[in-house]
Amino acid sequence: MPSSLPVMARAPTFSYPDQDGRPLTNEDLLDHVWVADFIYTRCTTACPILSARMMMVQRKVADSSVRFVSFSVDPDHDSLPVLKRYAARWTSDESRWRLLHTNKKTLRGLAAGLLAVAEPTGDPRDPFVHSNTFLLVDQAGFIRGEYRSDDPSEVDRLSDDIRLLLGATEAKAERSAASPDSTATGERLFVELGCQGCHSQAKIARPLGGVFGSVVTLEDGRTVEANEAYLRESILAPGEKVVRGYPGTMPSYAGQLSDAQLTLLVDYLESLRGAPAKAERVRAVDPVCKMEISAGPDTARAEYEGRTYYFCGAPCRRRFARDPGKYARP
Ligand code: HEC
Structure with missing residues (x-):
C-alpha cells in the first residue's frame, strides 16, 4: 500500500450507467485513484457545495487518471439526460467526472459500503438525507480517507492525499501544473471554481450579470452598492453580507485564491453587463433628478x-444608493 493513509474498508461493488449511458463498475476503477460523493440534482443546498468543491479538487489535481464519481441518490428524477445537463452546468470538461444513475434497491447498501448515508426522507422539501463528505478510494479499491465538504481546508487535505496515493513523481508534475496561472482568465476561473454551477441556477444563486454597480438588498434589510469591495468580500467572506431571498450557502473561497485570481474574477464580474442587452435603449426617468433619459448599456443603473x-x-446613482427607499417607486 502506498502512503501512510489508513485503510478504512474495501469499496463496494457496483455497476451503474453514467451521464453518457456508459456503464461504470467498481472494477473499471481499479488502478485509478477516485473520489466519490452523493448528490441529487434538484438539491439547492448541500449538493451545490459538494459539486463546487469537487470542481476545485479537479482543478488542483491535474493527473488525468484520477476519477471523480458522483452517485445520484434520486434515481427517479435524475435520468441520464438530467445528469448530463447537470454535469454540463458545472464543467466544460467531463472527462474525469462520472455522474451515476443508481437504483433505489441498491442505493442504501452502496452508501453503507462507502461509509456514507443515502436515504429518502419522505419530506418533499428535503427529500433525501445523504452524507456531505467525499470518500477517497485508492488504486486497489480501498477507502483511504473521508473529507467534509463544508470546510474549505478539506479541499486541500483531499488534494494532498490524492497526490500521496499517486506517489512522489506525480506530486512533482502537480506543482508545475498548479503554479503558473498565466493562462487563467476570470471567465475560466468562474467555471473551474464552481461559481457558474451555482450562479447559473436562479434557484440556488442569482446570475451575476448586472450585479456590479447595482444596489443590493441584504437579508437584514440593509442595502449596499455592489462595488469592487463588495464583490471581493462576497467571494472571501460570503456570510458577511447575504443577499435577500437567498440562503447563505455560498462557500467561502478564503485561502483558495491568489490575489491575482481574485482580481481576475472581480474584473470578470465587473465586465458582465445586465439587461438591457445589446444596443437596445429604453426610455426611463431618473428617480432622483426626474430627468427623462434614453437608457442604454452604458447608462448608470441600480437594481x-x-x-x-x-x-x-453616477452622482444620482450614489444618492439613490444611500437611501433607495426614498426614491424607489412604491
Ligand atoms: C454552492 C453555490 C455557490 C457557489 C459555488 C458560489 N456561489 Fe456565489 N453565491 C451563492 C449564493 C446562494 C449567494 C447569495 C447569498 C449570499 O449573498 O451569500 C451568492 C452570492 C454571491 C455574490 C453576491 C452577489 C449578489 O447578488 O449581490 C457574488 C459576487 C458571488 N456569489 C460570486 C461568486 C463567485 C465569484 C464564485 C466562485 C468563486 C461563487 N460565487 C461561487 C452561491 C454560490
Missing part, C-alpha cells in the same frame, strides 16, 4: 427590490 432604475449619471 432595487427586483426593479431596475436608470440614472442621468
